Amino acid sequence: MSVIQEFNNLHNSEDLLFLGNAWDLLSALTLEKAGFKAIGTTSWGIANSLGYADGELINFSQNLAIVKTIAENVKIPVSADIEAGYSEKLDTIINHVLKTADAGVAGINIEDSLKKEKGLRDIKDHCSLLTRMRNELDNHGYKDFYINARTDTYFQLENPFNETINRAKAYVESGASGIFVPGITEDGEIQQAAAQIKAPLNILSLPNLTSCNKLKELGVKRFSFGNALSDKIIACLEDNAAKLLELQDTAHLYEN
Numbered sequence: 279m280s281v282i283q284e285f286n287n288l289h290n291s292e293d294l295l296f297l298g299n300a301w302d303l304l305s306a307l308t309l310e311k312a313g314f315k316a317i318g319t320t321s322w323g324i325a326n327s328l329g330y331a332d333g334e335l336i337n338f339s340q341n342l343a344i345v346k347t348i349a350e351n352v353k354i355p356v357s358a359d360i361e362a363g364y365s366e367k368l369d370t371i372i373n374h375v376l377k378t379a380d381a382g383v384a385g386i387n388i389e390d391s392l393k394k395e396k397g398l399r400d401i402k403d404h405c406s407l408l409t410r411m412r413n414e415l416d417n418h419g420y421k422d423f424y425i426n427a428r429t430d431t432y433f434q435l436e437n438p439f440n441e442t443i444n445r446a447k448a449y450v451e452s453g454a455s456g457i458f459v460p461g462i463t464e465d466g467e468i469q470q471a472a473a474q475i476k477a478p479l480n481i482l483s484l485p486n487l488t489s490c491n492k493l494k495e496l497g498v499k500r501f502s503f504g505n506a507l508s509d510k511i512i513a514c515l516e517d518n519a520a521k522l523l524e525l526q527d528t529a530h531l532y533e534n
Contacts, residue, residue: 385424472497
């Protein structure tokens with residue numbers, strides 16, 4: 279079974295896919311060792327690990343190098359977060375998607391938010407991008423490559439639900455394998471979205487949205503924690519570094 283088919287199967291089983299979000303090889307290997315069945319890279323975490331904020335402030339090749347290192351060294355499927363494609367040019371985005379597939383991953387996250395200004399890409403333009411993306415992947419031997427179409431409606435619109443459903447349905451018709459709706463939190467809206475969108479629904483963990491079991495009952499098929507783990511690790515690093523200077527003592531480094 280190919281890694282692409284294995285990843286697709288994880289979305290179509292009765293179980294919710296709890297995705298482990300990694301930002302470097304060590305975090306990916308740790309998540310794999312813990313028992314996660316698939317890895318999704320976090321662009322936020324990768325950018326932070328290189329000293330940048332999220333939002334395509336690193337270049338595509340920097341992101342790809344880390345994605346490739348992870349994919350080559352874990353035995354479970356990997357999905358790559360490529361933000362909005364690291365370009366505004368359609369041809370360049372498609373080229374980046376193909377290079378990411380060549381790196382050995384089973385899928386990608388691609389979002390519809392703009393990077394140089396606030397707003398969402400026009401729905402027709404984004405659908406055209408997804409359709410061409412699917413066609414090019416098929417033509418290059420990546421049939422069923424998992425395109426997780428992220429919509430940032432809940433981060434950018436005041437009343438996002440209807441627009442979310444409209445975009446989600448259009449994205450699925452245009453070739454998306456699944457839909458990612460970060461920011462949605464209300465049980466009723468999650469349940470409605472899962473019922474109305476004819477593709478696996480991916481939800482992002484937030485402080486008041488944490489239970490895999492609850493989300494499974496609402497119809498969610500994939501749950502990810504984004505940058506939450508990487509942020510926690512960074513906070514731990516900062517806390518211990520501050521203690522070293524404050525105490526002028528290394529004893530706490532050896533405590534259980």
